[in-house]
Amino acid sequence: MITEQLQTIAEEKGLFYPVDFGSSGSSQIGGNIATNAGGIKVIRYGMTRNWVLGLTVVTGSGEVLHINNGMMKNATGYALQHLFIGSEGTLGVITEAHMKLERQPQNLQVLVLGVPDFDTVMPVMREFRAQIDLTAFEFFDANAMQKVVDCGHVSAPFVTKAPFYVLLEFESPHEETLNQAMQVFEVCMEKGWVVDGVLSQSLEQLKNLWRLREDITESLSDYTTNKNDISVLISHVPAFINDIEQFFAQHYASFETCWFGHIGDGNLHLNVVKPHDMPIPEFYELCQHINPKIFELVAKYGGSISAEHGVGLTKKPYLTYSRSHAEVEYMRGIKQLFDPNGIMNPGKIFDMA
Numbered sequence: 001m002i003t004e005q006l007q008t009i010a011e012e013k014g015l016f017y018p019v020d021f022g023s024s025g026s027s028q029i030g031g032n033i034a035t036n037a038g039g040i041k042v043i044r045y046g047m048t049r050n051w052v053l054g055l056t057v058v059t060g061s062g063e064v065l066h067i068n069n070g071m072m073k074n075a076t077g078y079a080l081q082h083l084f085i086g087s088e089g090t091l092g093v094i095t096e097a098h099m100k101l102e103r104q105p106q107n108l109q110v111l112v113l114g115v116p117d118f119d120t121v122m123p124v125m126r127e128f129r130a131q132i133d134l135t136a137f138e139f140f141d142a143n144a145m146q147k148v149v150d151c152g153h154v155s156a157p158f159v160t161k162a163p164f165y166v167l168l169e170f171e172s173p174h175e176e177t178l179n180q181a182m183q184v185f186e187v188c189m190e191k192g193w194v195v196d197g198v199l200s201q202s203l204e205q206l207k208n209l210w211r212l213r214e215d216i217t218e219s220l221s222d223y224t225t226n227k228n229d230i231s232v233l234i235s236h237v238p239a240f241i242n243d244i245e246q247f248f249a250q251h252y253a254s255f256e257t258c259w260f261g262h263i264g265d266g267n268l269h270l271n272v273v274k275p276h277d278m279p280i281p282e283f284y285e286l287c288q289h290i291n292p293k294i295f296e297l298v299a300k301y302g303g304s305i306s307a308e309h310g311v312g313l314t315k316k317p318y319l320t321y322s323r324s325h326a327e328v329e330y331m332r333g334i335k336q337l338f339d340p341n342g343i344m345n346p347g348k349i350f351d352m353a
Ligand SMILES: Cc1cc2nc3c(=O)[nH]c(=O)nc-3n(C[C@H](O)[C@H](O)[C@H](O)COP(=O)(O)OP(=O)(O)OC[C@H]3O[C@@H](n4cnc5c(N)ncnc54)[C@H](O)[C@@H]3O)c2cc1C
Pocket: 020, 021, 022, 023, 026, 027, 028, 029, 030, 031, 032, 033, 034, 035, 036, 037, 038, 039, 040, 088, 089, 090, 092, 093, 094, 095, 217, 218, 308, 309, 345, 348
């Protein structure tokens, strides 16, 4: 089942499936579970893992396991469904899933704010979160937004230029919440944390404001990029970004960095764009040296080299920047148990030898 189909079916029944991202129209629930997909609403609703109440899986040895039977509570030993969530198909094939649904959000509003520097992104988030229950808190830099605007489908949110932008979404069932949001906005303006902002006035405007964030990945496909999906604790985000920017300024000043992501979860998508005049093979060769440096900084802050896109083949060599050798050894043991013949997506995440 395509992710969007589940969202639509839930909606038709007056309910809501909250896991959502740019590829919802093509990705499948099985793939979402196998990668523990996150997306744009994690700050409020959590990752795919939170919405799985039970699984049917076929293990590598051909056994069919019916796990957890859709129950909310089941304290009878290890919760095996969680081993399959995020396992990238390396333990077995997920053939059925019991998914939990939620009530529909009411009267969603989107606010896009321009912020003068990265250090003010987190204070803005804290100020809003202290007052309002956010359903999303996303960010993108001016480079990333320009790529979307250049595609010609949507325009910049306001005339004032800002180096960074944040997009907040919240439910506004009563006028009161909207007033509260406006008050926080004014406080942020007074403190100099925000240079300008726009609040959605219609469903169409809400969708267009979301496109500024959601279309970034697609707009970058016109360029040659080196992509990373990394996360650190929210409290480390400003220092981490600063370290990365310093690294590029010192060693690769001609490279353009595009930052965007689910900043409310400490999850950053860093896309490094190939300079115009550099041949593609040379760019990829340099990226072979750049990636370990990025992951060293991720490790310095105890972060993750893959926040929500999995490991697969490309991140496999770097797994130990985020997981200890002992952890990888336990993972090998688990794979051996469920997939003794090594036939389930072999060679992904880690090698068995
Ligand atoms: C534009 C865009 C935006 C995105 N934004 C986000 C985002 O914000 N957050 C996020 O988390 N992800 C994001 N993604 C990635 C997205 O999570 C994945 O595309 C999706 O979750 C994977 O599902 P899929 O059906 O495409 O799986 P595939 O890509 O087909 O497979 C992914 C993995 O799951 C395994 N697998 C697939 N089906 C099963 C099954 N039934 N049983 C066992 N294993 C299986 C495969 O072997 C593979 O290892 C984005 C992708 C794009 C293209």
